Amino acid sequence: xxxxxxxxxxxxxxxxxxxxxxVVTQLNQGYDxxxxxxxxxxxxxxxxxxxxxxxxxxxxxxDVEKIEIGTEELAExxxxxxxxxxxxxxxxxxx
Amino acid sequence: xxxxxxxxxxxxxxxxxxxxxxVVTQLNQGYDxxxxxxxxxxxxxxxxxxxxxxxxxxxxxxDVEKIEIGTEELAExxxxxxxxxxxxxxxxxxx
Numbered sequence: 440x441x442x443x444x445x446x447x448x449x450x451x452x453x454x455x456x457x458x459x460x461x462v463v464t465q466l467n468q469g470y471d472x473x474x475x476x477x478x479x480x481x482x483x484x485x486x487x488x489x490x491x492x493x494x495x496x497x498x499x500x501x502d503v504e505k506i507e508i509g510t511e512e513l514a515e516x517x518x519x520x521x522x523x524x525x526x527x528x529x530x531x532x533x534x
Numbered sequence: 535x536x537x538x539x540x541x542x543x544x545x546x547x548x549x550x551x552x553x554x555x556x557v558v559t560q561l562n563q564g565y566d567x568x569x570x571x572x573x574x575x576x577x578x579x580x581x582x583x584x585x586x587x588x589x590x591x592x593x594x595x596x597d598v599e600k601i602e603i604g605t606e607e608l609a610e611x612x613x614x615x616x617x618x619x620x621x622x623x624x625x626x627x628x629x
Contacts, residue, residue: 482578486619490605506601508623510585524581528603 446470447527450477450485458488462530463496472504472531478511482526489528504531541565542622545572545580553583557625558591567599567626573606577621584623599626 448461458475465473477485493501507527512520543556553570560568572580588596602622607615 480575480578482581483575483619486577486603486621489603490617490619494605503603506603508581508584508598508601510589522585524578524585526581 447474447476450475450481450488452481455484455487455491458484459491459496462488462492466497466501466530466532472529475528475530476525477527478525479523482524485526485528489530492530500533501530502533503528505529542569542571545570545576545583547576550579550582550586553579554586554591557583557587561592561596561625561627567624570623570625571620572622573620574618577619580621580623584625587625595628596625597628598623600624 446465448458448465450458462473462475475485475488489503493503505527506529509525509527510522511525513523515521541560543553543560545553557568557570570580570583584598588598600623604620604622605617606620608618610616
């Protein structure tokens with residue numbers, strides 16, 4: 440997640456529906472897929488977004504293609520680093 | 535997640551290291567795999583547990599085999615239900 444991916448949607452602390460709207464908009468604008476990226480406590484929000492999109496707003500249209508988890512080192516004060524978990528969920532339009 | 539799976543580890547609100555220890559113990563006792571199950575806010579803890587096990591305690595021994603997300607309906611007061619996101623992460627010993 441170090442380099443920002445322009446086609447990805449970064450999940451943070453906004454209300455879940457903001458991200459749902461962003462995903463639905465992206466998939467309706469001709470993109471075939473959409474990757475949700477989250478770290479730390481926002482990971483559970485990313486799962487909420489994916490589930491709401493595929494079960495409520497784009498039912499029968501969207502599948503979960505891939506889910507990946509990882510760890511990222513964040514620089515802290517001094518020379519210390521802190522590990523934070525990351526997740527990427529890729530949603531794809533069904534053919 | 536409605537039926538309890540005896541070989542699964544259910545992630546809740548205990549400290550992360552409690553669950554890490556449970557996973558490492560299970561995999562060292564002859565089990566070839568271990569499934570972490572979580573819902574709601576505990577989902578991000580489940581990712582932390584998986585990442586700590588595979589990067590720190592069982593490095594080069596364990597892989598993530600499968601990650602699944604879903605939605606569960608929880609009964610609330612009256613006849614209402616509430617949707618909650620779920621996640622299952624299966625860790626498997628490398629051959």
